[in-house]
Amino acid sequence: MSFMYRSTRSEGVKLPFTQAVLKGLADDGGLYVPDQWPTFDFMNSEWLGLSYQALSYKVMSPFMPEIQEADLRKAIASAYDTKFAEPRIAPLKRVGPVHILELFHGRTLAFKDMALSLLPHFIQLAQKQTSGPKAEIVILTATSGDTGKAALEAFSDVEGTRIIVFYPTDGVSDIQKRQMATQVGSNVHVFGINGNFDDAQSAVKTIFSDVDLRKRMEKEHKVFSSANSMNVGRLIPQMAYYVSAYFELVARGEILQGDVINVVVPTGNFGNILAAYYAKQLGLPIGKLICASNANKVLTDFFNVGIYDRERPFFTTSSPSMDILISSNLERLLFEASHRNTDTLNTWMDKLTTQGHYSLSREERSALEVFYADSCDDAETAVTVKKVYEQWEYVADPHTAVALAVYEKYVAQSGDTQKTVVVSTASPFKFSENVLKSIDPSQVWHEITEVERLSALGQSMKQPLPKPLQEVLEAPILHRDICNREAIQKVVEETLGLV
Ligand SMILES: *Cc1c(COP(=O)(O)O)cnc(C)c1O
Secondary structure (H helix, E strand, O other): OOOEEEEOOOOOOOEEHHHHHHHOOOOOOOOEEEOOOOOOOOOOHHHOOOOHHHHHHHHHHHHOOOOOHHHHHHHHHHHOOOOOOOOOOOOEEEEOOEEEEEOOOOOOOEOHHHHHOOHHHHHHHHHHHOOOOOOEEEEEEEOOOHHHHHHHHHHOOOOOEEEEEEEEOOOOOHHHHHHHHOOOOOOEEEEEEEOOHHHHHHHHHHHHOOHHHHHHHHHOOEEEEEOOOOOHHHHHHHHHHHHHHHHHHHHOOOOOOOOOEEEEEEOOOOHHHHHHHHHHHOOOOEEEEEEEEOOOOHHHHHHHHOEEEOOOOOOOOOOHHHOOOOOOOHHHHHHHHOOOOHHHHHHHHHHHHHHOEEEOOHHHHHOOOOEEEEEOOHHHHHHHHHHHHHHHOOOOOHHHHHHHHHHHHHHHHHOOOOOEEEEEOEOHHHHHHHHHHHHOOOOOHHHOOHHHHHHHHHHHHOOOOOHHHHHHHHOOOOOOOEEEHHHHHHHHHHHOOOO
């Protein structure tokens, strides 16, 4: 009955799901991955006609047999409830030649809600299974904008937990900043940093691997966990929406059960697209995994040339949640590409740290052939937002537009017109100024207020302003602290009263 997780960097100690979630990152600095792949029969008719909640149970339960069925079903029911504005949770919309999978109907209007709504439940179930006195779980999170708010929202006032979030002050949209700065909860701490997402993520990873700090934490009955996608608790729930989209296409008669579909994912830290790859590993008929990047096209170059090189200029783009040069979850794909060879993997990861780059041999690259990767810059993104609006009356946020633009390049290059799901990761309301500028460049959108912009956007979309956004606009600012990236560890220690 046991199903275990191991680190990408050594055989090490194997843990069940709940314990791996609690730990976040393995002690050797590696990421937890399933020790084996459960088998699924996607040709079975049982998959048809399920609610999102029932389907998500069916996908996730083999990965966490230590959780009782009733507990898992309850967790799923309370994660995917009326907090989502869409009863279908992850609706699929036909837009021109593609099907857009909208993952932004949760409280924070971005796809991070899909997994983070469940994470506190996993952590509480893990604590329930731990005997003896319970330690306080400290969720330490680096964010490029959306993880921070989704994690704050999920963990706010959750008993036995505390959450600390670091976001790049100049690297998020106005709404994203406001969402975090207005967060209520007696256990939440929010800091802007002078630096980018990679700085925040590296600092957090260093803190996780600090043995001395961990010991001091233990003395105070505290342990760190992570809400970032390096936590395997983020990945497993994300597989479910790919399965859901697939069977929605079957239900609509767009494909026959067993037909192959392609998937396009706007990518930053490689977590979302990795979940699609995992779904493919389980047997879901996915053909190409199309990895779409913005001007920070480190992944495009990696897939096309076989060299991962983070030594390059960093761009602040109109799709800020993808402004990342060190995509953590790629490590999990490389682990599979190396045929789970930890020596090879450690060599690559060491090179990335010491030299800033590593390269794969031709053979090693063959495992990556199911991926297609391309990128698009801000100008192409804006043109795509406008075109999609004019042709199909669909308003796409800039992240989704990157995916749509890259899909167009893929079709032009390959001629492959297989049924395709394009993942939409954020609501356009989160990036109102940019979206309006793209749709109608003749107006001076930055001179009017955010509220006026949102209302103009609502008119274009023929939709009212989402309620959680209305609330954020009216809420008082509670968090204003900013620190330098070098000070992140000190800030964490001070916040936790360790110094
Ligand atoms: C986080 C995020 C992404 C990138 O997802 P990864 O899993 O990090 O690749 C893309 N778009 C939006 C809106 C996001 O919030």
